[in-house]
Amino acid sequence: MRVCHLTSVHPAEDIRIFVKECQSLVSAGHEVILVVANESPRVINGVKIVGVHAPAKNRLMRMLKATYEVYKQALKEDAEVYHFHDPELIPIGLLLKGKGKKVVYDVHEDVPEQVLSKQWIPSLLRKPISFLVKAVEKFASKRFDAIVTATPTINERFKTYNERSITVHNYPILNELIDPNLDISKKQFEKPSIVYIGGITELRGIREMVQAIETINKDQHVQLHLAGKFSPPELEIKMRKLPAWQYVNYLGWLNRQQIKQCLSDATLGLVLLHPEPRYVVSYPIKLFEYMSAGIPVVASNFPLWKEIVESSGCGKCVDPLNVDEISETIRWFLNHPEKAKEMGMNGRKAIEEKYNWESESSVLIRLYDELSTKRD
Known part of the structure; x- marks a missing residue:
């Protein structure tokens, strides 16, 4: 399939997104595009990286500008599956779903819990924002084709929203950080x-x-x-x-x-x-x-x-x-x-x-196999 990964926050060569997920999908035979903010276009290990220009002076403007630019580029790519990695891109996921695309939400963190300890958010607003984020995730996740979570604890919550919610642990690639010949x-x-x-x-x-x-x-x-x-x-x-x-x-x-x-x-x-x-x-x-x-x-x-x-x-x-x-x-x-x-x-x-990406990647590939046979 033609697969488009989307992020407005992470760098182009993010370990989970690019090194692990995108490259594993390429190895499995998929055509993979990665749309990212403020990066130069290039192709690395079979992954086509497409950068969108979204400079901003503050966090709010970054979210709005980057989200809009990522969405415009996503439409241009005309992929079969869109796999996004940031909660601020949930509206994009819903818009793409409305256009008949398959959409996967990759949940790296428990965002409602994160909000409660974000120092840049005024303390009086943290609980209301946390509640709102959880409500938005619940509403949107029911409509997406699949949810990929980084931990079983996160997956427990999302499983109640969407039956096709799986855990893909962020374990290390087996020989990335050690010489396999080292005794x-x-x-x-x-x-x-x-x-x-x-x-x-x-x-x-x-x-x-x-x-x-x-x-x-x-x-x-x-x-x-x-x-x-x-x-x-x-x-x-x-x-x-x-x-x-x-x-x-x-x-x-x-x-x-x-x-x-x-x-x-x-x-x-x-x-x-x-x-x-x-x-x-x-x-x-x-x-x-x-x-x-x-x-x-x-x-x-x-x-x-x-x-x-x-x-x-x-x-x-x-x-x-x-x-x-x-x-x-x-x-x-x-x-x-x-x-x-x-x-x-x-x-x-x-x-x-046990704790290696090679075993986890098979879980991701199996999900994509299911998506390739699913018809809306």
């Missing part, structure tokens, strides 16, 4: 290094991570290798003023090859998100990427995360708000390198056997 058992940790890769915010635990590293450096030297973008940007200024910043190696934003190199040199990976409702039931891609690279993890002690970490034996879970517990757990890994190596190997084994 993890022979990995040496001559210079211990701790890594965190991802969005850098207060709620994702940046302050606790930096404070824990400071505590550890009172009796043994170790660096926190930090990669990603600060949000808001002012947070970086605040963190750099802390005495503990001297133990941080800030790498900024890294491409996938740089992330692979960073993980290959790491002793331990951190994923210490705060116990926000949306985080507690999430499947953090960074946890699985650390496991994929064969390094042990220290993760937040949410029940879902504990089940993953403990069942695979790939690390330890801690209270993400307890700096002393975090620092003591990191110190344990530094003082037990052989156990750390064993846990890293366990994590890699779990990825190979």
Whole structure:
């Protein structure tokens, strides 16, 4: 089929949208177009990327301008299936459905829950907006041909709206972040290094991570290798003023090859998100990427995360708000390198056997097979 993926928010080479979903569909024989905002047109690995010009001075204008431009381009592509990735594109999905197209809504996050913790939304408006978003998703999802969700928890809600609602986990590609010929058992940790890769915010635990590293450096030297973008940007200024910043190696934003190199040199990976409702039931891609690279993890002690970490034996879970517990757990890994190596190997084994994109892509392909035989 001729398939058109739509996003007004994500970059052209987004990992879930472009690297995983679009390229998997190309491999399955579909013609795939990706319409994105403010990107140059090009073809990469069989995916035709079409950029639309939608500059804006603020968030509201971006949403309105980008949505309109994406819709215009979507009509030009005249695809059989439209697969969109942002809640602000729900109106586009309904318009395309009205024109007789097959439409798939890809739900990356639990948006109503997200709204409740968005700092840029006035606190008095968060609950009403959350309620409105949920109502809109319910109304629209009943009319779409399929819903793809990133986690089972999100899928539980959407399954009540649309029977064709499936979960496609955002697990890592099997050999993207590790050399398949690497023997993890022979990995040496001559210079211990701790890594965190991802969005850098207060709620994702940046302050606790930096404070824990400071505590550890009172009796043994170790660096926190930090990669990603600060949000808001002012947070970086605040963190750099802390005495503990001297133990941080800030790498900024890294491409996938740089992330692979960073993980290959790491002793331990951190994923210490705060116990926000949306985080507690999430499947953090960074946890699985650390496991994929064969390094042990220290993760937040949410029940879902504990089940993953403990069942695979790939690390330890801690209270993400307890700096002393975090620092003591990191110190344990530094003082037990052989156990750390064993846990890293366990994590890699779990990825190979269960938590990989190769198994998830078959779920997506099967959905498209069903859509290709469906007739409105």
